[in-house]
Amino acid sequence: MKSFEPLTDSMFYIMASLTEPRHGYAVMSLVEETTEGAFVIGPASLYTIIKKLLKEQLIVLQDESDSRRKVYTLTDIGRQTLEADIVRRKVMIEMAEKGLKRGSV
Amino acid sequence: MGKTKYMMSAGLAFSEAGDMKKLRREALRGWHLKRFRCAGYELEKGESEDVIYSIDYRLLEPNEQDEYFGMFEIAGWTHVCTEYNMHIFKADRGTVPIYSDSESARDKIRRLAIPVRTVTLYVVGLMVLSGLLMKFTSGVIQSVSIFTFYVALIIAGPAVMTYAATFYHRWKKRMN
Numbered sequence: 001m002k003s004f005e006p007l008t009d010s011m012f013y014i015m016a017s018l019t020e021p022r023h024g025y026a027v028m029s030l031v032e033e034t035t036e037g038a039f040v041i042g043p044a045s046l047y048t049i050i051k052k053l054l055k056e057q058l059i060v061l062q063d064e065s066d067s068r069r070k071v072y073t074l075t076d077i078g079r080q081t082l083e084a085d086i087v088r089r090k091v092m093i094e095m096a097e098k099g100l101k102r103g104s105v
Numbered sequence: 106m107g108k109t110k111y112m113m114s115a116g117l118a119f120s121e122a123g124d125m126k127k128l129r130r131e132a133l134r135g136w137h138l139k140r141f142r143c144a145g146y147e148l149e150k151g152e153s154e155d156v157i158y159s160i161d162y163r164l165l166e167p168n169e170q171d172e173y174f175g176m177f178e179i180a181g182w183t184h185v186c187t188e189y190n191m192h193i194f195k196a197d198r199g200t201v202p203i204y205s206d207s208e209s210a211r212d213k214i215r216r217l218a219i220p221v222r223t224v225t226l227y228v229v230g231l232m233v234l235s236g237l238l239m240k241f242t243s244g245v246i247q248s249v250s251i252f253t254f255y256v257a258l259i260i261a262g263p264a265v266m267t268y269a270a271t272f273y274h275r276w277k278k279r280m281n
Binding site for chain 1: 159161163168171172173175176177179180182201202203204205206208209210212213
């Protein structure tokens with residue numbers, strides 16, 4: 001299935017922010033705050049990815065009453081996709097952590 | 106109105122970064138981008154400014170404009186001018202780039218290529234059609250089609266090259 005392709009880091013951060021309804025600016029600042037500025041999403045990337053997630057029905061437009069601050073949130077497929085990607089990322093991290101532990105003995 | 110001058114574009118499909126750097130150099134000398142003009146840009150004289158320029162391609166519906174330009178503004182990018190699907194922004198040096206990842210940057214080139222592809226297809230189609238008419242007709246229709254063929258041929262050359270350039274950039278982006 002197409003929707004279970006690995007997510008890029010930017011897609012992952014944006015979807016993680018949209019587990020609750022948020023507008024684009026809020027996504028941008030939440031990611032920046034959480035990562036303490038280590039990961040920033042440029043405006044053109046943010047807009048492109050939001051459009052892409054909408055098209056793939058991973059997120060949905062929830063409130064467009066403020067045309068500058070449209071509010072989006074994850075769909076059920078979006079939640080499943082994010083969960084699948086968390087599992088994929090956990091495997092990567094566990095492998096690296098175990099490897100480092102063994103290597104340091 | 107202030108003093109203005111014209112700066113030619115090197116062709117966005119070929120040298121987008123070159124155009125943006127040149128705009129920056131002009132801004133440092135006090136010449137600021139005002140709008141797109143006939144295969145180039147119109148600059149207006151003002152104070153020297155230490156800014157960087159970026160361009161994005163996206164055909165916006167009227168109800169998409171507020172959100173799109175709003176996101177750039179919040180991120181520190183001031184909208185300068187728009188022509189059809191091209192939007193130029195400026196920002197202070199050190200501002201987060203408008204594209205922060207390579208996947209969405211590749212999408213940008215694909216969007217740039219859409220109008221280029223349409224023009225290329227029409228012109229090449231016209232060339233083939235008038236080429237056939239030229240071969241199989243006579244008299245006035247033949248004269249008209251010979252004329253059309255050569256006009257289409259002149260436009261088709263740069264159109265095909267521009268379209269090829271968008272493929273080259275996409276391929277290059279995929280490599281790094």
